[in-house]
Amino acid sequence: MDKKKQLETLALVFGAAVVIGAIWFWSLQVGDALDTLRLAYPD
Amino acid sequence: MNESLLNLARWLDSQSWSTQLHESYYMYAWIESTHVLALMVFLGMLFVIDLRLLGVAFKTIPANTLAERLDRPLLIGFAVMFITGFILYFAIPVRTTQSIWFRIKVVLLIAAGINALLFRHKMKSASSTWAQQQRPPKSVRLAATLSLAFWAGVVMTGRAIAYDWYDCHKTLPNIMYWAAGCVDELAQAQ
Amino acid sequence: MDVLFLFEALDQSALANISKAYGGIFAVVQMFHLLAMALLGGMILVCDLRLLGLILTDISSERICKDTQKWFDAALCVMLISGIFMSSAVALKLYYNAMFWSKMSGLALGVFFVYAIRRPLLGFAHSSVNPWALKSVALSSLIIWFSVAASGRWIGFS
Numbered sequence: 001m002d003k004k005k006q007l008e009t010l011a012l013v014f015g016a017a018v019v020i021g022a023i024w025f026w027s028l029q030v031g032d033a034l035d036t037l038r039l040a041y042p043d
Numbered sequence: 044m045n046e047s048l049l050n051l052a053r054w055l056d057s058q059s060w061s062t063q064l065h066e067s068y069y070m071y072a073w074i075e076s077t078h079v080l081a082l083m084v085f086l087g088m089l090f091v092i093d094l095r096l097l098g099v100a101f102k103t104i105p106a107n108t109l110a111e112r113l114d115r116p117l118l119i120g121f122a123v124m125f126i127t128g129f130i131l132y133f134a135i136p137v138r139t140t141q142s143i144w145f146r147i148k149v150v151l152l153i154a155a156g157i158n159a160l161l162f163r164h165k166m167k168s169a170s171s172t173w174a175q176q177q178r179p180p181k182s183v184r185l186a187a188t189l190s191l192a193f194w195a196g197v198v199m200t201g202r203a204i205a206y207d208w209y210d211c212h213k214t215l216p217n218i219m220y221w222a223a224g225c226v227d228e229l230a231q232a233q
Numbered sequence: 234m235d236v237l238f239l240f241e242a243l244d245q246s247a248l249a250n251i252s253k254a255y256g257g258i259f260a261v262v263q264m265f266h267l268l269a270m271a272l273l274g275g276m277i278l279v280c281d282l283r284l285l286g287l288i289l290t291d292i293s294s295e296r297i298c299k300d301t302q303k304w305f306d307a308a309l310c311v312m313l314i315s316g317i318f319m320s321s322a323v324a325l326k327l328y329y330n331a332m333f334w335s336k337m338s339g340l341a342l343g344v345f346f347v348y349a350i351r352r353p354l355l356g357f358a359h360s361s362v363n364p365w366a367l368k369s370v371a372l373s374s375l376i377i378w379f380s381v382a383a384s385g386r387w388i389g390f391s
Contacts, residue, residue: 072390084278
């Protein structure tokens with residue numbers, strides 16, 4: 001595989017990982033926030 | 044003038060929305076974070092345009108093309124900043140009204156706005172012969188420099204609002220009480 | 234590898250003596266951190282939005298992206314230097330802060346991504362590169378840098 005093809009593949013795989021990682025990370029943050037709110041406002 | 048501003052601020056403070064925002068666990072934090080992040084969009088686009096107008100970046104791209112095309116993202120960014128900024132003011136109206144940094148920030152915002160409007164008008168009415176040049180004429184570079192200076196000032200004073208160095212409850216010279224609109228403290232000191 | 238010793242060293246350093254003692258200097262450094270953040274944001278947005286075909290579509294993406302490089306590098310430098318200065322003032326608190334580590338992971342990922350993948354790939358003629366790879370690079374860039382910025386702000390709230 002020449003350098004360009006390598007980089008292209010890397011870019012695609014990396015991109016997918018970033019999207020999945022970001023969705024995972026930020027949903028965790030939102031989840032934590034909602035949990036904290038539930039604790040703070042039990043009603 | 045300070046009296047009326049303070050009265051307005053106190054009235055806003057008494058609104059339930061203001062209290063809800065201020066006491067909310069996360070609302071203020073999210074609004075403030077959006078305000079800061081929108082800087083990347085608004086000020087980012089502005090930097091690109093102003094750096095081109097200074098002739099130090101994107102030199103091979105016509106200046107008017109860049110300014111026109113980036114106008115939409117810039118204005119979207121500005122709208123987000125303005126709306127979130129207003130909400131932030133509304134959440135803590137009294138302290139913000141009496142913040143010397145906020146007052147300077149508003150003056151700088153107005154100056155930046157006037158500078159921008161004057162420049163837009165000049166760009167539309169005059170022939171854009173300089174748009175292709177790598178280094179625009181002096182008056183354009185001056186407008187860009189002022190723009191950068193004003194907006195840098197807006198960011199810096201904006202950040203300073205959170206610091207309590209010159210808050211009304213501190214012991215300050217009378218001129219500062221007057222400038223920041225610390226009406227009660229000024230009355231007490233006299 | 235536990236890096237606590239690094240943070241302890243930073244906490245005791247001459248830099249920390251300055252950053253902790255002079256709140257005014259800390260504030261000004263943070264203002265430059267914000268201004269550099271805006272510059273970095275503008276530079277990545279202009280290139281990424283062009284790569285996604287959303288703006289300036291009649292100008293070659295090579296030209297636009299190449300022009301952003303030195304400004305991005307400069308902005309990143311300012312952010313790193315100002316970031317280290319600010320960290321020295323609250324080094325141990327940061328060591329124990331989860332959001333700080335999230336931001337640092339994002340930052341490391343971002344720096345690796347820019348210099349190992351994005352720049353080299355964008356160095357080729359864009360018309361010869363797989364368009365999905367270009368879009369992937371643009372999207373990754375936007376997600377990473379806005380996430381780093383957001384987590385950075387959130388350190389202050391945690």
